[in-house]
Amino acid sequence: MKFIEKVNTTRQSFFNTAKVKKEELVEKANAKNDALIEKYRSHIREKAIGRVKSRLAIAGKSIPDLDKENLEHLVKEEEEKIVSRWKQSGVIAFMAFLGIT
Numbered sequence: 893m894k895f896i897e898k899v900n901t902t903r904q905s906f907f908n909t910a911k912v913k914k915e916e917l918v919e920k921a922n923a924k925n926d927a928l929i930e931k932y933r934s935h936i937r938e939k940a941i942g943r944v945k946s947r948l949a950i951a952g953k954s955i956p957d958l959d960k961e962n963l964e965h966l967v968k969e970e971e972e973k974i975v976s977r978w979k980q981s982g983v984i985a986f987m988a989f990l991g992i993t
Contacts, residue, residue, distance in 0.1 A: 940970035 944966045948954060955963065 936971050936974050937967070939974055940967045943970045943974075 944963070945955070947966070948958075958966075
């Protein structure tokens with residue numbers, strides 16, 4: 893009987909350890925995923941800001957000429973354009989991979 897109890901205790905300990913390791917792994921994966929998402933959002937934001945600056949220069953305006961809300965709106969529009977282009981180019985690349993034209 894003691895052998896069975898020892899096996900059950902060892903088995904339960906193993907499962908508890910595995911559960912903790914799984915939770916740690918999931919937490920690390922989520923943290924890396926969040927960091928990657930933030931990295932791309934930051935990259936998109938910087939690119940959008942650069943494009944807005946270019947558009948303003950072409951229009952003969954500067955950043956201080958606009959209020960914060962208008963500037964945010966322009967940057968948000970550029971971010972949406974960038975994401976849209978990335979999605980479109982991804983779909984086109986996938987279709988080319990499949991041989992669909």
